[in-house]
Amino acid sequence: MQKIVPNISVDCVIFGFDFKQLNVLLVERKLQDEKTGETLIDDWTLTGYHIFEDEDFDTAAARILKGLSGLDNIYLEQFYAFGKVSRVDSPKDNIWLKHQHEGFSSRIVTVGYYSLIDNSTVTLQLQERNVKWFSITDLPELGFDHQEILNKALEKLRSKLRSEPIGFELLPEKFTLSQLQKLYEAILGTTYDRRNFRKKVLQMKYIIPLNEKQKAVKHKPAQLFIFSRDVYERTKRERFDFSI
Amino acid sequence: MQKIVPNISVDCVIFGFDFKQLNVLLVERKLQDEKTGETLIDDWTLTGYHIFEDEDFDTAAARILKGLSGLDNIYLEQFYAFGKVSRVDSPKDNIWLKHQHEGFSSRIVTVGYYSLIDNSTVTLQLQERNVKWFSITDLPELGFDHQEILNKALEKLRSKLRSEPIGFELLPEKFTLSQLQKLYEAILGTTYDRRNFRKKVLQMKYIIPLNEKQKAVKHKPAQLFIFSRDVYERTKRERFDFSI
DNA sequence: CCAAAAGTGTTTAGTATACACCCATGA
DNA sequence: TCATGGGTGTATACTAAACACTTTTGG
Structure with a gap:
């Protein structure tokens, strides 16, 4: 002891x-x-x-x-x-x-x-x-x-x-964009337009689409993505932006 | 003691x-x-x-x-x-x-x-x-x-x-935009274009121009500004932006 | 065929970036 | 009059925001 x-x-x-x-x-x-x-x-x-x-x-x-x-x-x-x-x-x-x-x-x-x-x-x-x-x-x-x-x-x-892209720690390795959006909404206490959110996220090279879809859902199955910390670290840029 | x-x-x-x-x-x-x-x-x-x-x-x-x-x-x-x-x-x-x-x-x-x-x-x-x-x-x-x-x-x-606008804590109450720019450059280890920096900062309503200029400088005296935390707190918006 | 969530495009406004010349002051 | 830093505008590219309909699946 x-x-x-x-x-x-x-x-x-x-x-x-x-x-x-x-x-x-x-x-x-x-x-x-x-x-x-x-x-x-x-x-x-x-x-x-x-x-x-x-x-x-x-x-x-x-x-x-x-x-x-x-x-x-x-x-x-x-x-x-x-x-x-x-x-x-x-x-x-x-x-x-x-x-x-x-x-x-x-x-x-x-x-x-x-x-x-x-x-x-x-x-x-x-x-x-x-x-x-x-x-x-x-x-x-x-x-x-x-x-x-x-x-x-x-x-x-x-x-x-x-x-920083830490939200992925709260998701399974493979996730859908709606899940990612709900995560941001839940933590930041806000809502985002789905189209604009997807557009923004799809530009991020470190959020990588898989040739794989959700299974056993009773609606149109969504595409799955993974997050690559490696790609993130190699491509990130820093900004200064204390908001107006 | x-x-x-x-x-x-x-x-x-x-x-x-x-x-x-x-x-x-x-x-x-x-x-x-x-x-x-x-x-x-x-x-x-x-x-x-x-x-x-x-x-x-x-x-x-x-x-x-x-x-x-x-x-x-x-x-x-x-x-x-x-x-x-x-x-x-x-x-x-x-x-x-x-x-x-x-x-x-x-x-x-x-x-x-x-x-x-x-x-x-x-x-x-x-x-x-x-x-x-x-x-x-x-x-x-x-x-x-x-x-x-x-x-x-x-x-x-x-x-x-x-x-967050904490840089003002390192400056005197009245400061010039060049001083502010040098502060950001010194801390973040980068440089900014002077015109673009000024444009950005002048949009911020909480950085308030005074009817007052630098004195006893051996060049064109610069306009002085103050930072208003009060205006900042009332107008700030939050963004999400883990950079691409 | 219904419910549920996925997926998609365009327009407009705003912001970021790149870039060069004249101005006011003190020495 | 010179050296020093102050002050300014425009064009282009990119990003943000607003907004509605169709698709795929399981039940």
Whole structure:
């Protein structure tokens, strides 16, 4: 058993996309009074854990993600460090931490990572706790300061999505242009004209059409595409454009 | 005297612009053997310090910045947290840390902030140590992992500059369009056609011309402008544009 | 044959790029 | 009067935005 660093943790905001909405994976935090059976806490949190003494942030984030999703080699991006003195200090949080009695420090800073995964590949490692996907438009009450962390993750994800092709991490390897469009719409909270969106995307040489169509859909099957990071890296140009 | 958190620090990358180049403020790290007089260490570092037990990251960054520049209310942006296990573990770093004997932890994580300041407003608080501006194109040897931290700061600054109007933080309140252009060129490492740059900038309603010109220049005096964050916030639009 | 989503083209407005000459000031 | 940087316009190519009908499939 490795020793943990008592005052530093990593929290993972795990995003998934189900072709309709952007979802986030949350873990239920539930605690009942042992004698009275009264519910002391019942809310949801992101997944996080303390880092180990000989562990980098990136490694800790990958470990936490794997523990929950079973997945390796997933897109993970460090987006912000949270260090407010009383970021975890509500009555509920204190009850919870006391109940855990793992020798955590009273002041914990946390480094936030978000991960992007293709929903369809995940089989949740349902440990003893309740784990569920929630649409970012319909979230339950969150424990600790996790609402704030999630808000920041979303803000950073949106900003990165606008300037880099990271959306593909949320899709299967082969995807349709409508799926890609819905992804952008779901994350950026907007809508695009289908013809204009297709025109724009089809100009991008790194979105490559396959000789293959969707199967088993009850409508006209769409063409499938793959994203080539390789072509992207070789052809990208940079712009400056703080909008008017 | 407040108690420090032994394993968490904040490092500030202080950027300044002198109308020619982007500069960064560094502090000399020099150590001589007390007996032989031999120079054990002579390199430069960013400014950083441990956080106090009852201090937020933002507050610590502002404190560190003020300690060096004397300035308050400066643009500060948290850009990344560095947590590699042996990020501060070279022979030089160990000699230095031993010499400081302040009870720091052997594993220190650091949260990086960059600040943008108008060079002309700074009077360096020259404490007992040597503090100097260096052009980012002509840097000395950096101690600890500060080259890596600086690289990341630059990367994040460039990316933010491309999509948000933060460059004005590096200029005096009243500036000319040529100064603005040189700023973008210096940070993004490129050049722009003067006519096209002016056309683009003059369309931006939040860059407001004044009835005022440069004085005491030995060429045709340029018109002065101010940036209005207020107008910017009211008129900005968002785009999605991972370049082709 | 119906429902559902795929696929397609044109027009107009706006933005990006390339490029060269005259102007105002201080020394 | 010279050196220095300020200020300006046009043509062409490209990109963005608005907008409606037909096609393919499974049920």
